[in-house]
Amino acid sequence: MTLEYKPITKLSDLPEENLFTSGHRLCAGCGPAIVARLTLLATQEKPIVVNATGCLEVGSTLYPYSSWKVPWVHVTFENAAAVASGIVEALNKLASEGKTKEAPVIAIGGDGGTFDIGIQAISGALERGHKFLYICYDNEAYQNTGIQRSGATPFGAATTTSPAGRVIPGKQERKKDLIGIVLGHHIPYAATATIAYYRDYINKVRKALSYNGPTFIHVLAPCTLGWRYDPSKTVEISRLAVETKFFPIYEVENGSLKINFRVPKPKPVEEYLKTQGRFAHLFKPENRHLIEEIQKNVDENWARLERIEKAGPIF
Numbered sequence: 282m283t284l285e286y287k288p289i290t291k292l293s294d295l296p297e298e299n300l301f302t303s304g305h306r307l308c309a310g311c312g313p314a315i316v317a318r319l320t321l322l323a324t325q326e327k328p329i330v331v332n333a334t335g336c337l338e339v340g341s342t343l344y345p346y347s348s349w350k351v352p353w354v355h356v357t358f359e360n361a362a363a364v365a366s367g368i369v370e371a372l373n374k375l376a377s378e379g380k381t382k383e384a385p386v387i388a389i390g391g392d393g394g395t396f397d398i399g400i401q402a403i404s405g406a407l408e409r410g411h412k413f414l415y416i417c418y419d420n421e422a423y424q425n426t427g428i429q430r431s432g433a434t435p436f437g438a439a440t441t442t443s444p445a446g447r448v449i450p451g452k453q454e455r456k457k458d459l460i461g462i463v464l465g466h467h468i469p470y471a472a473t474a475t476i477a478y479y480r481d482y483i484n485k486v487r488k489a490l491s492y493n494g495p496t497f498i499h500v501l502a503p504c505t506l507g508w509r510y511d512p513s514k515t516v517e518i519s520r521l522a523v524e525t526k527f528f529p530i531y532e533v534e535n536g537s538l539k540i541n542f543r544v545p546k547p548k549p550v551e552e553y554l555k556t557q558g559r560f561a562h563l564f565k566p567e568n569r570h571l572i573e574e575i576q577k578n579v580d581e582n583w584a585r586l587e588r589i590e591k592a593g594p595i596f
């Protein structure tokens with residue numbers, strides 16, 4: 282189902298009823314819970330949601346309860362995109378026979394279910410061109426099973442499978458370029474976002490659902506438990522990720538990249554790192570050079586995005 286793009290400018294433009302209800306068992310201050318709330322506030326028509334295994338699914342649907350006041354399907358860790366594409370085609374067939382209404386279809390999965398385990402199903406669905414929105418809520422580790430590192434965990438972060446200690450100072454590999462991977466499928470819309478900039482995120486969900494093809498949003502969603510910070514700081518940390526250019530906010534429409542927040546006076550990356558226990562070891566004298574390395578990577582990544590933006594459409 283293709284919806285007309287109606288951006289919001291103020292909170293009162295949103296519906297009063299939230300279709301992701303309170304009473305779930307996600308942690309206080311859980312970033313992914315905020316993603317779910319904002320997503321269901323954004324959709325103009327009731328969507329069908331396909332949810333991969335992970336904190337969001339486990340914490341919002343403890344049998345016999347559910348926080349989702351929309352049709353919602355839990356699928357295995359690896360195949361949210363495959364199930365979503367099947368639902369899209371079933372709806373198309375039924376609608377063509379006048380047996381049901383069309384509905385927007387949204388697949389949502391964590392970084393483990395997206396960057397790593399579900400990537401094959403996502404690639405297939407994007408390549409086949411089904412009209413659905415895939416949202417990756419990125420809390421930068423396999424949080425539900427005990428904070429294991431994923432392909433989305435940033436360089437230097439301590440997790441239970443990249444512990445900071447005598448052997449290594451946290452994760453030794455860089456985060457995958459997820460948007461780069463999905464753009465390899467020449468989809469019409471892909472974007473990054475984070476919860477502090479809720480209007481930007483809501484409008485991106487609306488814009489994505491207005492495209493007649495597969496669309497993708499990668500939304501940074503801080504995790505109080507795995508990132509080790511006070512639950513009251515979730516939004517602040519999500520904003521700092523943007524203000525330090527650690528997590529650039531941009532969108533790519535029909536191959537043209539636009540940086541949505543230019544950050545005229547970026548804060549040093551350590552302002553972001555020091556807010557989280559997972560990076561605490563980087564502040565020891567013997568690891569300070571790693572903060573410089575992270576700053577260099579952040580600056581290089583930003584310069585790369587600016588080059589792509591300036592060069593014009595990439596496909």
Ligand SMILES: Cc1ncc(C[n+]2csc(CCOP(=O)(O)OP(=O)(O)O)c2C)c(N)n1
Pocket residue numbers: 313334335336337357358359390391392393394395398420422423424425426431
């Ligand atoms: C194929 C498979 N492997 C492992 C698991 C166990 N498992 C359940 S949730 C989860 C972590 C999910 O990580 P992510 O997708 O990042 O979501 P998060 O829990 O961080 O929200 C894992 C490993 C599983 N359910 N299925």
Ligand code: SF4
Pocket residue numbers: 306307308310311312313314336337340420424425503504505506507
């Ligand atoms: S562990 Fe992290 S992602 Fe999971 S419910 Fe708690 S805050 Fe949310």
Ligand SMILES: [Mg+2]
Pocket residue numbers: 391392393419420421422423424425
């Ligand atoms: Mg995760």
